[in-house]
Amino acid sequence: MKIKGITDIFFDLDHTLWDFDKNSALTFNKIFKAHSIDVDLQKFLSVYEPINLNYWKLYRNDKIDKESLRYKRLKESFDSIKMIVHDDVINQLSADYIVNLPTFNHLFDGTLELLDYLQPNYRLHIITNGFHEAQEKKMNQSKISNYFKTVTNSELAGVKKPNPIIFDYALNLAVANKTTSLMIGDNLEADVLGALNFGMDAICFNYHGLKIDNSIKQVTNLKELKAYL
Template identity: 40%
Template sequence: MPKYKHLFFDLDHTLWDFERNSSESLTDIYHGFELINHGVMSLGDFVRAFLEINTKLWDDFDHGRIAHSYIREHRFRLVFEALNVKNVAFGSALGEEYLRLLPQKSHLLDGAVELLEYCASKDYQLHIVTNGFDSIQASKMQSSGIHHYFQQVVTNEKAGAKKPDAQIFAYALQAANAQPHESLMIGDNWQADILGALRFGMDAAFYNPKKLIFDQQPTYDVQHLDELKSVL
């Protein structure tokens, strides 16, 4: 029998290809809003600035320095400031359009579907634990065709806490009727996914394509999702 019964996955950057889907959404926005006529002269610079600022904002959120609402309200303003664009009157409209477009994108990371199929064939119970927004994460899973693999989808809105807080892991395990010793957290975020799970008493598999090194060791360290099959 396998060691684990319950597998808890992060969604963005672990299964769902956030960078590719985000880049496509930003490309649609760049052309649809004719940003070149508003001083944003390079699509590449626009995408790079957004991804860099968005990553920083989500890191601030993971560490409790800002709220979800701050990300929604300010990220495009910060992008325009970084690009030295003065006219940001349409920033809120871009934010709304981004949140409309993004969940419609369907790209998954290489090996994601194969891994989920493998886990399902081995009768693992699969769940999502994410700090993302309820409706947006649900739409992402529908668009990419993976919603049917998961029994529980736990967000910070449902749990009243976010990773790496112990409360969201406790909520997820209770919802799944699971115990820590029979559960594995799988994610790409060292702070939120891996340290959060380890401190709660769960094993954690670090999806680590960039081969990052930290002082503490995860239970498993993999560079490709396919490597998890040997773990399981």
């Protein structure tokens, strides 16, 4: 069913438009080869991905800082597969990961088609908890920057989703109203519930197939958003 009265659409970036998992895997493959890290990539990723999500949750909740996130997610992943990697190597891998990650540009299936469909009728924006230096490069390299009027990141706003302050900051930057705005993102807590609790409508991009309440609007493919917009 079409959502009426929407003028501004706010997207999350990682895991919503930009295919983080695919680009991250390609990045690890590159930097592990460069540093002669002899590890089964799939085995590493199987432990890294949930560890990374957990550290991002801690980061969202202000339990750790950016530097701790970058180091600890790698340290804990190597420890989990019982691989000894010295701290100086972990720190270098962490730095190289940030540099190389935006050089891979895979988007979710249907991203460009959806943005082309939406742009003539809505003002489009980004709200991301990702780091400014990385997010800007990701958008430029994947050639989607021109679709968006504004980009709000947690470092600019001073808080992270789901804190209502970041949604208020994004609306002020966009000169938009919450009653005519919509948030689209993959993270139920940060993107969807964060927006809904703020008073903004939201749709969950539930590509991971999680069981969520039927009262929450959701799609499993970006192209399905056309049914709402």
